[in-house]
Amino acid sequence: MNPLRSRYVTVRIAAYDSLPAVVESETDRTVVLSLAVRAP
């Protein structure tokens, strides 16, 4: 698996709106996202 190319991502979950998120950490198997995206 390739690392995500940006820390700032969009999460898409069926039946929900898309959500902005930030990649806190990632490995080949797991991505940990923070949904508490703060305004710049």
Place this chain on the structure above:
Amino acid sequence: MRVECSTPRGVQRVTGVAHWDPARPDELRVQRESEELIQRRESVRVDAVVPGLLIAVEGQSARAATTTVNVSGTGLLVRDPLGLAIGERVRLELELEAGARPVAVEGRVVRDAGADAKGLQFEAVSRGDQDRLARFIAERQRAELRIGRR
């Protein structure tokens, strides 16, 4: 569920299973199952008037102040005071934040949108500037969603 981010080449998409722990409500842990790079434009495009400097890379390196019409992670629509031709290579320095270093993108004119507007497709953006663009787009998208819910 899917996790997506914009890149100059398209959208990078990771598909997997999400695990949410009520003890950590702001955190989502995603078990990766597959990954793909979608070459076509599928990234979020937000309306945004961002001031910047448009520079024609080829020829006499003409330059002019401009503003964007909309912005995505893979390209944008920009006012074109230089009369650029389809296929022409350009550099654009965008003032996303007042007082901060401009975001620099290099790309090519891919569309004539009329009314002096040209569509640019990004070909080279640094990782740092890509992150700043993505953050800007995400914030604009969030603002649009907030307005839409009122």
